[in-house]
Amino acid sequence: MYQTDNLKQKIKLFMIIFFPILITQVSLNLMTFFDTVMSGRAGAEDLAGVAIGSSLWVPVFTGINGILLAITPIIAQLLGAQEDKSIKQKVQQAMYLSVGLAIAILLLGLILLNPILNTMDLEYEVRHIAKFYLITLGVGIIPLFIFNTLRCFMDALGQTRMSMIIILIALPINLLFNYIFIFGKFGVPAFGGIGAGIATALTYWVISLLAIAILYKVAPFRDYQLFSSWVRPRVKEWLEQLKIGVPIGFAIFFETSIFAAVTLLMSAYSTNTIAAHQAAMNFSSLLYMIPLSVGMALTITVGFEVGAKRMQDAKVYGYIGISxxxxxxxxxxxxxxxxxDYVAGLYNTDPDVIALTVQFIGFAIVYQLADAFGAPIQGALRGYKDVNMTLVIALVSYWVIGLPTGWILANYTSLEPFGYWVGIITGLSCGALALLARLIHIQKKYRNQIENSSAT
Incomplete structure (x- = not known):
């Protein structure tokens, strides 16, 4: 990261940071994408099982990952304020916290997985695949959380290309693992959808080990000596990250869990409907990685400028991202x-599933418009470390407005399963407008603080 003097320089720096993040996010999402597509080739039950398993895992992962994301604005603001000496201990404490969170998730999964699946009206085979997809995936949770913490550190330095390189190396490895474990190659039994969990867990170990090796050997990361002279775990340091990260995590959880809730409610419909819904959601989620990456780039650039108390520059970055x-x-x-039609055909060869998927994609076109507008604003707000109101906005717009609207439309109108998508669109639209109002308020607040401090 470095200071810029004009709009052209800001756009150039933003693009340098943004594009590697985009490639990284798309590649990470492609792992789930390939899990779903390749499982669908193994059978409709495998596709539905992975869909249910992913719907339970993704909200938990993204919510916890929000806590880990807090290290990005913390490091970015330290860099802007030129307080580099504090960075090493912040990252070490973040790694301690990531391991603790991973262990907590594993213990909760051990207790809650069976009761949750038993409450759902699923065919036996679908339930079996969903359960063991999640169990095998759990083997990779600890290295995944460590990697995400290290990635946040690399990105906060503006070195987003390194995260990209790691994921680009790991993606074909994940495809190979999927091929081996889903379809049973090279003497390995065919596990179907469960094999996707095995493949993804192994890939998480690969990317974590790659990240550690790079931070240990490659400049400028090695200059921080993250893996030497370890400090003791400190609850105070954890609380600082949790103060920022928990609201981020819950806001992300409220957003992603509404999609999980809709998928679970879809269990009242046929297996074909579940498969078609998941296929449309999976591909539109892949496209969502673009505005999400814009938001992550804004967290870095806005955070850096806020740390340096250059509020006008932070504001300009915000509008670059929103536009x-x-x-x-x-x-x-x-x-x-x-x-x-082409996208629908990627997931399944059954004409009925393809036809349903095309209908769901029509609603996805509308909902992603609001989501793509809101995600950059959330990223800018994280750069200001303004996270509490984002949490409230997410809760109200998604769970108070969006899901009830969808449930009413699905159960009391002819829209049926498509009514849930209309509810999602309504919630996301309300959330995006509220986030924009909050960003304008925060920009004015920080500008006034700087002006008042200058006057005194």
């Missing part, structure tokens, strides 16, 4: 509209 999000939303809509 980019609007453009991306329009582009995504065109992609989904133009290739809906």
């Amino acid at each position: 980019g999000g609007i453009f991306i939303a329009l582009f995504n809509g065109i992609v989904l509209f133009a290739f809906n």
